[in-house]
Amino acid sequence: MTISDDGYDELTCSLKNLERSIKSKSKKHAKDQEDSNEKGELTSSSEEYIDNNDAEKLPSIPSDERFFQDRSLTDLDWKNLDKQELTFKNCVISNSSFVNANLNGLHLESCKVFNCNFENASIEDAVFRECIFYEKTHGNGCNFRLTNLRRSKFVRCDISMSKFSRADLFQITLDECQA
Numbered sequence: 001m002t003i004s005d006d007g008y009d010e011l012t013c014s015l016k017n018l019e020r021s022i023k024s025k026s027k028k029h030a031k032d033q034e035d036s037n038e039k040g041e042l043t044s045s046s047e048e049y050i051d052n053n054d055a056e057k058l059p060s061i062p063s064d065e066r067f068f069q070d071r072s073l074t075d076l077d078w079k080n081l082d083k084q085e086l087t088f089k090n091c092v093i094s095n096s097s098f099v100n101a102n103l104n105g106l107h108l109e110s111c112k113v114f115n116c117n118f119e120n121a122s123i124e125d126a127v128f129r130e131c132i133f134y135e136k137t138h139g140n141g142c143n144f145r146l147t148n149l150r151r152s153k154f155v156r157c158d159i160s161m162s163k164f165s166r167a168d169l170f171q172i173t174l175d176e177c178q179a
Helices: 010-039 052-057
Strands: 067-069 072-074 087-089 092-094 107-109 112-114 127-129 153-155 173-175
Parallel strands (some): 067 087, 127 153
């Protein structure tokens, strides 16, 4: 190891270069995540919730994809987006915002939906079959305040603690649901 005239040794210089490289990659990753969220793209993993530190390793889901199976999706930001005729089967969706989104024709089958905000969204003609909207650990349901749920069907779902204040519930069906 050599020490230069200004008092820095090679190891110190290497550590500083490594630190700069990590900061640069971290900023690029944050910018990529921001761009991905603006485009409505998702990041997914079939077995676990997404940790932002692992997001680089996970594939990006094209925004035009309509069928999702056996995936865990978290921190989705679909505010004001038009995502009609989507189908989710055996998925976990958590900590996500669908505020003012158009999700008409949505189909969820055997899904767990935790801590999600659907406020003022349009979810007409949707089918929710054997889904859980109640997260027992924290005692939270989902927020459907002011949501348009016209002609939607909930079959064998747990909607405990979910908020439906001022929602449009015209012609909805609740069949064997827990509330």
